[in-house]
Amino acid sequence: MDIDKAMMFVSMIILVGVLGIAGISSGEFGFPDKSNDFKIPNITSSTDTTNDGFYNYCYRMGLDC
Numbered sequence: 001m002d003i004d005k006a007m008m009f010v011s012m013i014i015l016v017g018v019l020g021i022a023g024i025s026s027g028e029f030g031f032p033d034k035s036n037d038f039k040i041p042n043i044t045s046s047t048d049t050t051n052d053g054f055y056n057y058c059y060r061m062g063l064d065c
Contacts, residue, residue, distance in 0.1 A: 058065035 055065060057063075
């Protein structure tokens, strides 16, 4: 292996390390808090289509949408 190929891998490892440390220290990316675990959002569905323009149009035009 040439020294150029070896240094390319070393520089990529250093680059990933520096960017990882910078990302974690910025606060955008990091380890999740134990108190703020992943929460599943509450998603509710509604079958009320009286205020939905698309279904209202289909109903008035007699289309099966």
